[in-house]
Amino acid sequence: MDVLKENVMKMTIISKCCLLNMILAAPLVFATEHEIIQLDKKFNVQEITIKPGDSIKFKNKEKDITHNVFSLGPKNAFELKSQLPGQESKVEFKEPGTTEVECAIHQTMKLKVTVKK
Numbered sequence: 001m002d003v004l005k006e007n008v009m010k011m012t013i014i015s016k017c018c019l020l021n022m023i024l025a026a027p028l029v030f031a032t033e034h035e036i037i038q039l040d041k042k043f044n045v046q047e048i049t050i051k052p053g054d055s056i057k058f059k060n061k062e063k064d065i066t067h068n069v070f071s072l073g074p075k076n077a078f079e080l081k082s083q084l085p086g087q088e089s090k091v092e093f094k095e096p097g098t099t100e101v102e103c104a105i106h107q108t109m110k111l112k113v114t115v116k117k
């Protein structure tokens with residue numbers, strides 16, 4: 001086999017390997033960051049569906065109202081603790097399932113987060 005053919009074959013094998021790596025790494029690359037805004041003692045949406053591994057950035061856009069966003073789970077339980085106006089916090093949702101997200105200070109605030117593949 002001449003050198004040129006050999007090189008072409010090597011290149012072909014390398015590019016196939018690269019492609020395979022990209023396909024295998026895809027689920028990590030495509031984890032999405034969603035944004036939920038808290039304004040006027042409400043979440044900007046009442047429900048959201050995301051994929052396992054995605055995260056939600058909770059943004060307190062109030063002028064002078066503090067929130068404490070939490071979820072009791074059983075899947076994806078979390079608590080942001082006191083979140084002052086202007087603050088934002090990111091929560092990763094790893095487990096498939098549905099979670100009711102609430103605010104410990106304002107009981108009317110409700111957000112349903114569904115995590116599914």
Ligand SMILES: [Cu+2]
Pocket residue numbers: 041066067068103104105106109
């Ligand atoms: Cu609140």
